[in-house]
Amino acid sequence: MLKRTPERARTKHSVLVCRRSRALFEPVTQDLIHPILTPLTLIVVAGSDILQNLGQVYFFRRAGFLSAVLVRISFYLVWHVIWGLMY
Numbered sequence: 001m002l003k004r005t006p007e008r009a010r011t012k013h014s015v016l017v018c019r020r021s022r023a024l025f026e027p028v029t030q031d032l033i034h035p036i037l038t039p040l041t042l043i044v045v046a047g048s049d050i051l052q053n054l055g056q057v058y059f060f061r062r063a064g065f066l067s068a069v070l071v072r073i074s075f076y077l078v079w080h081v082i083w084g085l086m087y
Contacts (some may be wrong), residue, residue, distance in 0.1 A: 023053035048079075 027046040037045065052075050060068035 020054070020057075023050055023057055026053060 027049040030049075032042070032046070034042070052071070057070045058070045059071050
């Protein structure tokens with residue numbers, strides 16, 4: 001069993017910061033540069049992207065790669081297929 005040391009705590013914190021900042025990469029590079037989004041639409045789209053990415057990070061950490069992929073596919077199923085059929 002590993003002892004809890006200050007170095008280990010710093011490493012854990014830096015990994016957590018890295019994961020959370022990575023969750024912002026997609027919304028910043030794709031949503032913020034979109035020219036036709038209204039401010040409300042931008043907030044909704046960027047917010048859903050951030051939540052989805054944080055969910056993927058959580059499931060990847062807890063259950064592995066396949067669960068993170070299933071989170072993405074489930075999101076796409078709802079956002080692109082079901083939502084598209086409704087409107």
